[in-house]
Amino acid sequence: MKKLLGLLTFWRAVLVILLGLGLYATYVRFTQGLGAATNLSDQFPWGLWIGFDILCGVGLAAGGFTLCAIVYIFNIKTFKPVIRPAVLTAFLGYLLVIFALLYDLGRPDRIWHAIVMWNPSSVMFEVAWCVMLYTTVLALEFSPILFEKLGWERPLRFVRAITIPLVIVGVLLSTLHQSSLGSLYLIVPEKLHPLWYSSLLPVFFFVSAIGVGCAMVIFESFMSSRAFKREIEMPLLSQLGRVLVVILMIYTIMKLQDLADRRAWAYVVTPNLESMLYWAEMGLGVLLPMILLAIPKVRLHATGLFSSALLVVLGFVLNRMNVSITGMEGWAQAGYFPSWMEISVTTMIVALGITGFALAARYLPVFPPAEHEAKTMEESPHMAWAE
Amino acid sequence: MARKAMLIDITLCVGCGLCRDACKEQNGLPAGEETKLNANAYTVVQDHGNDVFVRRVCMHCEVPTCASVCPVGAFTKTADGPVLYEESKCIGCRYCMQACPYQVPTYTWDQVAPRVRKCIFCHTRLAEGLPTACAEACPTGATIFGDREELIAEAQRRLREEPEKYVNHIYGLNEAGGSSVFFLSAIPFEQLGFPNNLPDHPLPMLTWNALSKIPNIVAVGGTALYGLWWIINRRDEVGKLQAKLKEMEDRKE
């Protein structure tokens, strides 16, 4: 118990430090402008906040729509127990993406302009609308968890009644949105390194998002099982690991086909920073976890499954960073490395996300109660709140 | 109004910087001798050695990438050529900067309420029938202003009459779908820092291809998802019903 408390205080301290640094950077950003807080420049206008906070943030939220589709559309009810954490991640993810956007936009006070000033030829316009609409959908998909907690029967019944249309709209919006983040880069064929520029970018972004969505569900279930001392839904998650193998396989084949079509093999074997990072992304983040997860022994073992999922997540992050930063640096000929303030805003946002998830997981019915816990709760309903 | 344009003949430029100064005066920008485009310099003159000087300025593309990517439509291409920026719309996403193939738009990074800055082709002067300030200031005729078609003809004439003087290329005629600023040079353009890997078609076509699929994705995808759900879940229900019937029969027996 004492050890646990000590651990808790440790993480609290970390959280406080991250918040402190982040808030200071926030202060500089909003009183002195982007130039003072970031290393962005005319040569390199998009940095960490777009590359990580937006591109990765949205991708890591992909578990929400993936699982909703699996459970509600394909009617594979086995996955129902992990749908809530996935929707929660997606909802939090999107809220944080909007939050991060306020930092990156030069004029955050005009964020609403996209609602009234339309330019449908712009991918960014599509992104803006998808974020708005899908966040609304996610709020609705998440609301039953809250209504249950509050015991609000009528709104609960209403949201349940529109589940299917909601899921369909959600899947469509996600498909558009995940791929349109890739489409953002279609316009820069002469700038983005040929290892990453492809007319299939939107498709790659979409498929890899589905993959990372599954990986995130595994990852979170594992983490929360440790944090809350819950039993892990191993058979279920292994099953998800199997799905992941298939998705990674599809992704790999498409990537290879694309390299062949574009005759871009030479870039893969030219030794330089770009190809190194490409190898890291594909080798460690796609091929390795694909092989690992294909081995039943690994897949059925908690640590093996968890580490493989973690690799997929890291590979995904690396891919988005490669597209948005590494792949653009060569052309811009402007070395960009995020300033400490950019980094601390990002870490603050990640910390807020983790905290939000932990709080929701603790106080809301997000995870299915483990057997023994359910019993204790039955025996003394107040137990759960006593801690 | 006929489409206006500028022809910049690099072989005639002496690097005096009068175009830059005139531009600064015209647009009320602080004086300075910048060599890189920035928020205080809509045009600059870059020294490439051996008396080769290259002006940099917004190309005022025929199908401007900046206008196509801006989510709120802050950029517009006017009928007479200029590509204008409307500050009051801009949300500061900087996609225009990321997307412009010539790396033209710049940003007032040090301001709390920053804005994009770039050459505006002196559109107010154009409206009065005047040439751009830089063209008017140029003492050697390196930068000339005129009707787009006439300037193209002029450039072609120069290439035809003095083929040994120039590389045989009017830069800006076809690059990324063409622009309203053309360059002639004695040295291959890629050696002067001009992007040489631009397609002949306008870049916005690349995203149009993707965007035009959206209605399809929504319509076909929506129907397909609904259909899938209907079929799969119906099978479920039918299964349940059959199970129930069977149960009833079993009981009867």
Ligand code: SF4
């Ligand atoms: S050069 Fe760049 S800023 Fe100028 S019109 Fe073309 S795309 Fe826009």
Ligand code: SF4
């Ligand atoms: S920075 Fe402003 S002008 Fe440029 S694309 Fe974004 S909203 Fe449009």
